[in-house]
Amino acid sequence: MEVGYAAWMKLDLDRTLVTRAQIDARIGELAGDLDRALHGVTDRGESVAMVAVMTGALVFAADLIRRLPLKMSLHLVSASSYPGPATESVGEPVVGWLGSSGGPSDLAGRHVLVVDDILDSGRTLRAVTRMVKEAEPASVQTVVLLDKAERRAVEFEADHVGFAIPDEFVVGYGLDYDGYYRNVPEICTLRREVIDGGSAGGGA
Ligand code: 5GP
Ligand code: MG
Numbered sequence: 001m002e003v004g005y006a007a008w009m010k011l012d013l014d015r016t017l018v019t020r021a022q023i024d025a026r027i028g029e030l031a032g033d034l035d036r037a038l039h040g041v042t043d044r045g046e047s048v049a050m051v052a053v054m055t056g057a058l059v060f061a062a063d064l065i066r067r068l069p070l071k072m073s074l075h076l077v078s079a080s081s082y083p084g085p086a087t088e089s090v091g092e093p094v095v096g097w098l099g100s101s102g103g104p105s106d107l108a109g110r111h112v113l114v115v116d117d118i119l120d121s122g123r124t125l126r127a128v129t130r131m132v133k134e135a136e137p138a139s140v141q142t143v144v145l146l147d148k149a150e151r152r153a154v155e156f157e158a159d160h161v162g163f164a165i166p167d168e169f170v171v172g173y174g175l176d177y178d179g180y181y182r183n184v185p186e187i188c189t190l191r192r193e194v195i196d197g198g199s200a201g202g203g204a
Contacts, residue, residue, distance in 0.1 A: 031067035056117035059174035122156035
């Protein structure tokens with residue numbers, strides 16, 4: 001697949017770790033796995049509630065839902081753990097339901113699929129799944145596009161993983177640095193100078 005990079009992107013980005021073609025192919029496989037894992041649910045006349053962790057999972061969730069032929073509703077949560085321009089999360093993330101698109105009362109007895117961009121220390125998904133479980137859903141599964149397994153600080157594994165990647169800070173396909181680069185079409189690393197010279201802002 002041909003991927004176009006704007007001039008400013010080429011200046012700031014270092015290497016591509018996962019290409020668009022790889023992402024597209026893997027999302028097809030993940031959708032197949034999830035469809036198999038959850039198919040009995042829709043066969044029984046029950047439905048799935050997807051919970052996407054904003055803002056990083058926006059692009060992944062948008063692509064994934066279009067490949068999932070399940071009856072589902074979409075719910076958004078916010079999670080934030082980076083203090084301004086940083087590449088490491090600190091402490092426990094603050095998580096909460098976003099907008100009026102659901103929340104706890106909608107999840108009771110439902111089959112929940114939590115979607116996030118990347119599993120790093122594990123704190124974000126641990127906090128989000130804890131919050132989801134308070135709503136007493138029938139089941140909870142988690143899917144992440146990327147997994148930096150060697151960075152895990154708490155005991156947490158996702159049920160479905162797109163790609164295992166090395167311990168490097170990545171941007172693109174929804175992931176930001178200092179609020180930018182979410183629209184980069186692939187998973188890339190940033191040039192060292194960009195991170196060292198970081199300015200104000202924050203990401204999640
Ligand atoms: P955790 O709570 O597992 O440490 O981190 C999860 C969150 O931190 C992700 O949802 C994501 O927002 C952010 N994060 C972790 N690693 C990276 C990374 O390499 N790049 C970016 N842009 N965000 C990351
Ligand atoms: Mg996030």
